[in-house]
Amino acid sequence: MDAAQVVDYGMLALIPPILAIGLAIWTKNIIVSLFISIIVSTTILNGWNPIVGFTSMIKDYMFVSLEDSMNTQALFMMVIIGGFVALLTQSGGAMAFTDMVTKKVNTRAKCEGGIWLGGLFVWFTDNGNSLIVGPIFEALAERLRVSREKFAYILDCTTSPICAMIPIIGWGVYAMSLIETELEVAGIHEVTSWDVFMQAVPLNFYAILTLLMAGIMAFTQWDYGPMLRAQNRAMKTGETLRAGGTPMRSETKKLELPKGVTPKIYTMIVPLVVLLVVMFSYLTAKGLWYTKVAGTDIRTAIASGFLCATLVLIAICVKEKIYDFNKCLSIITGGMSNMMFMCVVLVLAWSLSGVTKAIGTAAYLTEISQGLLNPALLPCIVFAIGAVMSLATGTSWGTMAILMPIALPMAITFGVSLPLISAAIISGSLYGDHCSPISDTTILASIGSACDHIDHFETQIPYATTVAVICLAMFLVAGWNPTPLMTLVAIIVLIAVIFTLHKIYVKKYGHEKDLVKA
Template structure:
């Protein structure tokens, strides 16, 4: 009979509590079933929940001596139930729900759109308009899915007047969705990512680092996210467009055709701030709840000694949850006093936000379960044994970045990609003594790149909707820009494998600027550039 084991460190054997006697079992290549099956199904089915569920179930059947019924019951009892029962995991699920409710009401209340509207003043050139779109996207840092639907409609008329192509419009919107959210620890993105990091630290018995410390240290190493934000601003300010994007910009400037003739604009069925008649959005509707949220959170963490001692992860999560809860209450009061929504309508919107987070909560539980079966089958240990002859620890970040990019491009989900790769990549990094922040950043960056360029990604689709752009045109013009940024990021991850330093980000920004300039000049020589309405480029467009 097969018994299952797991690894905290190479050579160390652990087992679930219900085994009184433990025997070493080497599953060999079967230990690759959890990650390989999850990745393969994610690519084939485009459904991350089905992929994770099947991978966990099949792995549990193997662990149960190929007994399907026993495998099913053990999957539920020993992995899913245990995953949810873990204090840190339950805290993460609670925070996801609280954050979802706050973001839903904040988006619907109109405060975010009023805040973004403020940056449209004194904008009289295309470069200024694109820069305003970029700044507006950065301001809406608390939601990736809602970002494009908030910023897009506000700038639509102005972008049309100043002849910003819909392709460039949607590109900037897309750049300021997930890439910025992936850098913020106190919103759903950060909470989700940290909830994938902490279980691996716990399994490895690491107490010197926490999920928050790893996440924060990974921010300057998250090359694709930071460079994408930088590149979007660079392209807006300098107008150094190239390739298909330059053709689109020339078309818009020459004849005012912001969308290609024959193109089909994507339209949102409802605006993100669908307010009652007569209600004018106010900036303070967003600013006050956010200020209260941050004040409550940091006041609690300061009380717990944030600035002079190590604060427990549970206390950090308590502070974050408390901040969002109080922020939500304040937002409800504002909505009722300003007659934006009734109290019952506020509760309805909040509960809708909770429901929207259920998908990610399910993904989290399945990801934690995948981590459990991978540990039980010794996946990390087997990978170390079969790769010890050729896998240089320094290339692990680059490898994870590339795998993540392929997965997320094929599936259209960065969160699903991270759910699969974190339980595999972090144990390998721990065993190979590779920087955990760098490894985490590589997984996040890979997921972001694929998701950013994937035509089936929700944020890509929403960017097309927000800019009223033809979706395929958005995809085709954004791909070269995203790939340019990814190529620089890949080199940085390779170099950082030997020298994991934040200085790499500065070098990357310089290299990206130079690369963009060269590509721009090459495109201008080939097709020309029109800088004034009705002008000529002197080339066939």
């Protein structure tokens, strides 16, 4: 593995992402696609020896990805959440919540708007967001015929894009640490990494436009492209999941409570309150509101909250004679086992990330594009490079780690705005993290909505690319005149573009109107 890192593989460095994405689209099987991509790549890394490549895949990448404490914490967290979600669903609380909320949230647009607002509320985690918000709205979304594709899109939009603008959580801490390194190397002391990051927030066009677009698409139903077809299918036939589609987790079966048991909303509300109280109490003790909180502490808070909520939910189920203790444990372990598919996908995705680093995918993309860099064009080009790199590797943090040490020194040398360049790097990194089929947040959005993963990717990428194209234009203009007013211009352009695209595709596919449920 060490020898592989010093070899220049040239165009072969593009094989891992191209193979993974291409096979995912062709086979519509994410596990097979990731597995083949990894084993082909490790074979290349080991002198084209498939036997050594196979064992290297396991030893040097799969095992190594599980040795990473952040990854193991994430897997543990997902398993705990899976058990809680299963019992919460089977307790009848979600059913009671759906019955109550449907009296007010009685249209698909209102339901999608609720999912969006819920995602904005869970701003403190990109990995946990979809798994917290998704199950809460699952039954309601099914009843109001929200396609799984649209459900997954909204969940995905409220993960990394919002976290990328918060300085006191893992995203902000990581980005500022990269910025701080370059400021120290350049001997700049009059501004801090906090100053650069915070000034970059209003110029983070991709994050802002993605969050806004998700809300607009939810409340206005201005869908277009493959998403419009999916929404029409769900509204017309009631099939929220495409026929033949494979959801990323087991779908909730029709709930059958024990005879004489009536669903009560407090069986859902009380555990969720406990979840939030425990989570935010821990984070507050760690200084959430006035300092930077480590990613380990955030994951600890989430896991602690879900564990406590699960214990409270078990007590409620036993007290209300919904299930006895042993039945509760059976449901919880069943929910945990349903998360195994997701765990396998995440391990493969992490392994592929290691492979792309070893074979030099990001470095190669950077190398072939360096000749294009120009002071005025720097923000636009950096954004484009970051978008391609993050789409190919499925990692935003890895993309930032490569581009920050290259683009920030150039910006300092050429006198280009550091907040603008930082915003361009973060925005470009977000594009792939948001929509790449091998990105963990994209995978988790599919899990949270119980959507077919490739369906989520194919319907989301036109929306994400619409935002990316507008961002490209904005960074091009901002290279000459960087100002936060560009964000307002970008918003106006976005609204005009999606409205026009909606009208064009309605003529092509028609538009099934939202039905009001009594």
